[in-house]
Amino acid sequence: MEDCIFCKIAKGEINSDKVYEDEKFVAFRDINPQAPVHILIIPKVHIPKLCDTEDANLLGEMILIANKIAEKENIKDRGYRIVINTNREAGQSVDHLHLHLLGGRIMKWPPG
16 A cells, blocks of 8 residues: 555665564564554555454464564563554554554553
8 A cells, every 4th residue: 555654664665663574574663662662563465454354374473473572572571462453443543454562561451
């Protein structure tokens, strides 16, 4: 999608603080972090939201990447949270599927 900010990040048209990249995914630090570690993991292909895909492999790969990054960021053993917001009422602000990896502090419950 031409005007999608995450598509532009994935293509390298907009700079980001990348922490991971492969042929299918990019992960970068959130510009408005809600925790000491707040990283977004996105597929390079444009998928507007979670309910727009049934690709279990893609979704599973996103979680496995989050696990790898959690280890690299030294939050694996302390604990971390993985969040996917879907649609506006859940807090999705960019219409491109993305996973939030949050950690580095005690998380509260309920989250919303």
